[in-house]
Amino acid sequence: MCKGLSSLPSSCLEKAKEMRVRLSHLAETHQKHRGHDGKALHDLDSVLNKKSGLHAFHEFLRSEFSEENLEFWLACEDYRVSSSNMQKTKAGSIYNQFINPEAPKEVNLDAETREAVLSVMDSPCADTFNMAQQRIYTLMAKDSFPRFLRSSHCMEAH
Missing domain, CATH: 1.10.167.10 (Regulator of G-protein Signalling 4, domain 2)
Structure with missing residues (x-):
């Protein structure tokens, strides 16, 4: 029978909280990397083929001197x-x-x-x-x- 979360050691509960925070951060980051049209900007081709992506990437490279x-x-x-x-x-x-x-x-x-x-x-x-x-x-x-x-x-x- 399940005794609930209170029966778990506190270290396990802390790890679970950390994982939840990381997962929500990943989900948020995933959403941020989508353009207005909903297409992901996770690959270089999509950035190079989108005017705003190309401009932003160029500015980023300029900031890195490359x-x-x-x-x-x-x-x-x-x-x-x-x-x-x-x-x-x-x-x-x-x-x-x-x-x-x-x-x-x-x-x-x-x-x-x-x-x-x-x-x-x-x-x-x-x-x-x-x-x-x-x-x-x-x-x-x-x-x-x-x-x-x-x-x-x-x-x-x-």
């Missing part, structure tokens, strides 16, 4: 949809601004990826920056984005 990652990613998106006669010019600009070791907004790429991009710079095509862009996306998703979700900047995206 906005070059998002700017590079956006430049690659623009490059991909550019006409082929504009791609050579834009490829040079992207390389000089973000990939060249002396670039003013150098992104953090491994040597192999940097060399792969350099090797095709003479004849760039639509997917010239795909691998580098994916590396930077992964870096943002694993490193910056979780911190963004915990920041006040994320609340602005709503």
Whole structure:
């Protein structure tokens, strides 16, 4: 027969209270990370595809002095949809601004990826920056984005 909560040791009751507080905090946080349209902002794609989310994420990255990652990613998106006669010019600009070791907004790429991009710079095509862009996306998703979700900047995206 059940004797009720009073029969439990006080340490168990305290742990149960802590768990209840944590669960209510998680539920509250989950609600805060939803946009006006009700869609969750828990993944980077949803933030990048929402104007207010993109702006808030950019401001967050600026506050961390790492906005070059998002700017590079956006430049690659623009490059991909550019006409082929504009791609050579834009490829040079992207390389000089973000990939060249002396670039003013150098992104953090491994040597192999940097060399792969350099090797095709003479004849760039639509997917010239795909691998580098994916590396930077992964870096943002694993490193910056979780911190963004915990920041006040994320609340602005709503």
